[in-house]
Amino acid sequence: MKQADVFAKSPAVKRHKLSRTFILSAFITSACFAPLAAAATYEVEEVTSNELAINVFARSIDNEGNALVIAQDIYNLPIDLSLIDFDNATIIANLTDVDSAAAGNPNNADYNYLIGLIRFGSNGNSITSQQFALYQSFVNNGMTDVRVKGFDEITTATNGYTFGSETVANYIFDSNTVVGSGEGLFTKQSYTTAEEVEINYVLTDFVRRGFVQLNGNTVALPPSETTLGGFSEAYSINQNLQVVGTSSVRMTEQLVEAIAICNDDEERGDIPLDVCYYNLVLGGAVTLSMDRRATIWQLDAQGQIISTQTFPLPFTPEAVSETNSDTAFYNAALAINDQGIAVGETHTYYLDRELKFNSAAMFRDGETIELIDKADYFPSTAKDINNNNIIIGTGTTQINGTSRTKFYTYNLDNDELVFPTDYFPGSSSVARDINNNNIVVGEGEVEFDNASTRRKNAFMYDMNTQVFTNLNDLLECNSPYSIVGANAINDNNVILANALVNRQARDAAGELVLFSDGSEVMTDQIITVKLNPIANGVIDDCTTEEDTIPERVGASMSFSFGALLLITLLGKCIFWRRRQRSIHKSSL
Numbered sequence: 001m002k003q004a005d006v007f008a009k010s011p012a013v014k015r016h017k018l019s020r021t022f023i024l025s026a027f028i029t030s031a032c033f034a035p036l037a038a039a040a041t042y043e044v045e046e047v048t049s050n051e052l053a054i055n056v057f058a059r060s061i062d063n064e065g066n067a068l069v070i071a072q073d074i075y076n077l078p079i080d081l082s083l084i085d086f087d088n089a090t091i092i093a094n095l096t097d098v099d100s101a102a103a104g105n106p107n108n109a110d111y112n113y114l115i116g117l118i119r120f121g122s123n124g125n126s127i128t129s130q131q132f133a134l135y136q137s138f139v140n141n142g143m144t145d146v147r148v149k150g151f152d153e154i155t156t157a158t159n160g161y162t163f164g165s166e167t168v169a170n171y172i173f174d175s176n177t178v179v180g181s182g183e184g185l186f187t188k189q190s191y192t193t194a195e196e197v198e199i200n201y202v203l204t205d206f207v208r209r210g211f212v213q214l215n216g217n218t219v220a221l222p223p224s225e226t227t228l229g230g231f232s233e234a235y236s237i238n239q240n241l242q243v244v245g246t247s248s249v250r251m252t253e254q255l256v257e258a259i260a261i262c263n264d265d266e267e268r269g270d271i272p273l274d275v276c277y278y279n280l281v282l283g284g285a286v287t288l289s290m291d292r293r294a295t296i297w298q299l300d301a302q303g304q305i306i307s308t309q310t311f312p313l314p315f316t317p318e319a320v321s322e323t324n325s326d327t328a329f330y331n332a333a334l335a336i337n338d339q340g341i342a343v344g345e346t347h348t349y350y351l352d353r354e355l356k357f358n359s360a361a362m363f364r365d366g367e368t369i370e371l372i373d374k375a376d377y378f379p380s381t382a383k384d385i386n387n388n389n390i391i392i393g394t395g396t397t398q399i400n401g402t403s404r405t406k407f408y409t410y411n412l413d414n415d416e417l418v419f420p421t422d423y424f425p426g427s428s429s430v431a432r433d434i435n436n437n438n439i440v441v442g443e444g445e446v447e448f449d450n451a452s453t454r455r456k457n458a459f460m461y462d463m464n465t466q467v468f469t470n471l472n473d474l475l476e477c478n479s480p481y482s483i484v485g486a487n488a489i490n491d492n493n494v495i496l497a498n499a500l501v502n503r504q505a506r507d508a509a510g511e512l513v514l515f516s517d518g519s520e521v522m523t524d525q526i527i528t529v530k531l532n533p534i535a536n537g538v539i540d541d542c543t544t545e546e547d548t549i550p551e552r553v554g555a556s557m558s559f560s561f562g563a564l565l566l567i568t569l570l571g572k573c574i575f576w577r578r579r580q581r582s583i584h585k586s587s588l
Contacts (some may be wrong), residue, residue: 210234
């Protein structure tokens with residue numbers, strides 16, 4: 001079933017159908033950029049998921065070509081009319097047809113107004129508003145889009161799924177196996193105050209829980225510490241059904257004391273206990289006041305959890321400082337290969353400073369092992385590991401007095417650490433994925449200016465040949481796409497990437513937007529594309545008759561500050577709309 005069909009069956013108000021018209025421990029100086037006569041070129045294929053939302057971000061791709069994407073602000077959301085006060089003067093003043101809207105049949109203008117109103121409440125941490133998730137996840141097989149539902153459920157209030165629970169899928173192993181994290185289902189809780197005022201609160205039991213979607217069923221991956229719902233995230237899975245992530249294992253004393261205040265009727269005040277708890281969550285209780293540890297959940301073929309293993313810190317907090325006995329520390333496993341070796345990041349200290357930061361780490365045989373020399377690169381992280389025991393990640397160092405992030409490859413078998421040459425010495429670069437052919441993809445800065453936000457292009461780095469290539473140089477000369485980030489590559493060398501395009505804007509219902517004079521409203525958008533290898537292809541010679549090489553359309557397209565911020569949000573690290581909900585692997 002196409003996702004558009006699923007949408008059509010779930011609204012509580014009239015929906016507007018989607019239009020189909022839019023479519024080495026040092027820099028390696030011997031590494032080189034790809035020449036104009038490379039061994040392969042790529043063609044661009046847009047995924048149909050781009051029709052579902054304002055922006056659609058690449059996430060992961062399996063060896064069958066199934067693409068996992070994150071959609072931001074999807075179209076045609078269902079409205080829970082019971083949470084709209086149609087007697088409110090402001091709402092009445094902004095609706096063109098109050099009666100039709102209240103009856104569940106708003107016109108396009110009123111539908112857009114109500115959606116905007118609900119989004120404002122959701123993004124502002126309102127606990128009395130209907131919730132709309134900023135991000136949803138989908139699996140695209142080239143023709144259809146199937147939503148990764150996470151913990152969302154069908155409700156009568158929305159006449160289908162609520163689309164209120166944020167669901168961020170991180171990795172697809174095959175079409176039947178997806179891992180990620182999500183919010184719990186938001187439900188209404190009615191409360192009458194001492195002054196006889198009835199309030200409908202909208203709450204959830206947890207703000208982040210890892211899951212595996214196996215054969216269509218969602219398997220929750222709970223933490224050992226579940227107070228206030230606890231916290232867990234799942235990032236990847238191997239063929240042995242070992243899922244890696246992070247989970248809460250302990251509360252700080254400060255959090256224990258805060259919960260005790262909620263449990264005291266006089267201290268809590270005239271609010272429900274669950275609301276007091278949820279206010280703690282919104283204040284960052286589960287992310288800032290809980291120890292979280294790298295975790296491996298072992299599943300059986302039916303998706304049942306057989307065992308759960310957590311990994312320690314690489315140091316003893318009390319040995320660093322007596323004040324750290326109740327500090328919340330964190331580590332997380334972000335990837336795992338079929339040999340069961342997990343990599344990720346861990347809190348650590350350097351030179352006995354009472355300042356914690358993240359360091360790239362390996363989780364193996366019950367131990368947490370730091371990978372990168374902190375004297376040269378900190379912070380750092382390990383993003384992925386393939387079945388050849390090649391680890392990729394990033395480390396931050398000082399270049400001409402400025403902190404720059406550089407990607408690396410680390411061969412676990414011979415202990416060789418390499419920071420390849422990227423676009424230029426002052427460019428920051430991030431590796432996102434590596435396949436079993438030892439090809440790395442990611443993105444790096446391509447502008448030389450000192451602006452805080454610099455334009456980025458996607459890259460491919462072949463460890464076998466030590467060739468670093470701008471992916472835009474592998475497209476045809478007149479490509480309308482600017483490939484700004486590459487998030488995944490499968491063993492067929494198919495790449496899932498983010499592209500920047502300038503297209504006509506759409507409203508909350510997916511309808512094209514026009515100015516009052518009838519002209520098109522254009523906007524920069526992020527879409528997901530597959531880059532498919534062309535057999536025996538060679539890169540187009542873009543040289544003009546005057547032997548000048550013009551910039552490719554894709555490589556030179558205007559890159560707005562807002563669009564760059566969107567890419568920063570999602571590239572295996574997505575920032576959730578609520579202030580206490582940040583995802584590590586990872587942006588997304």
